Amino acid sequence: MSMKRVVAALAMLIASAGPAFASTGGNPASATFRLQGFVPVICRVNVNSIAGPMDDEGVVSLGVAEEFCNAPRGYRVIVQHSQNLEGAAVISNGVRIPLSTSGETVVSDIAHADIRQVAMALDVGADPSRLQSLSIRIEAKA
Numbered sequence: 001m002s003m004k005r006v007v008a009a010l011a012m013l014i015a016s017a018g019p020a021f022a023s024t025g026g027n028p029a030s031a032t033f034r035l036q037g038f039v040p041v042i043c044r045v046n047v048n049s050i051a052g053p054m055d056d057e058g059v060v061s062l063g064v065a066e067e068f069c070n071a072p073r074g075y076r077v078i079v080q081h082s083q084n085l086e087g088a089a090v091i092s093n094g095v096r097i098p099l100s101t102s103g104e105t106v107v108s109d110i111a112h113a114d115i116r117q118v119a120m121a122l123d124v125g126a127d128p129s130r131l132q133s134l135s136i137r138i139e140a141k142a
Contacts, residue, residue, distance in 0.1 A: 041071045043138045043140050044067075044068050044069075045068075045077055045136055045138040047065050047066075049062065051063075057123070058128065059123050060124060061120075065077070065120050066116075067118060071140035072113060073111070074109075075110055076108060076110070077108035077118075077137070078138075079099070079134065081104075082103065082133055085099050087126040088124055089122075091120070091123060092118050093118050094119070099125075
């Protein structure tokens with residue numbers, strides 16, 4: 001059912017309920033109407049650019065990550081990467097975040113629903129040839 005039909009049906013329901021709650025005497029009528037909805041939790045992160053060339057310091061621009069998550073308790077953005085990349089780091093809005101040895105590094109830890117854009121870059125570290133994969137994901141906090 002389309003949203004317009006749902007709204008129209010609700011409006012007719014409210015209008016038809018009005019006479020049932022009308023006052024028969026001098027006392028004003030009162031009524032309570034409760035409307036409840038459920039919004040699904042949606043989280044997504046997209047990087048809107050292909051990696052640029054490496055600069056003289058070994059830093060590669062990854063573009064801008066667009067984060068969206070409506071989870072009430074917030075979300076985390078995680079970069080998955082090759083393990084044991086000595087000296088490698090993600091640079092998120094100018095903040096250098098060293099890559100963990102485990103292969104997963106949290107680059108955003110937000111305590112509320114949010115929509116934001118984050119400039120991302122990668123410092124490839126001491127041995128760029130060890131970087132074999134890089135991906136990004138977002139997860140809602142439970």
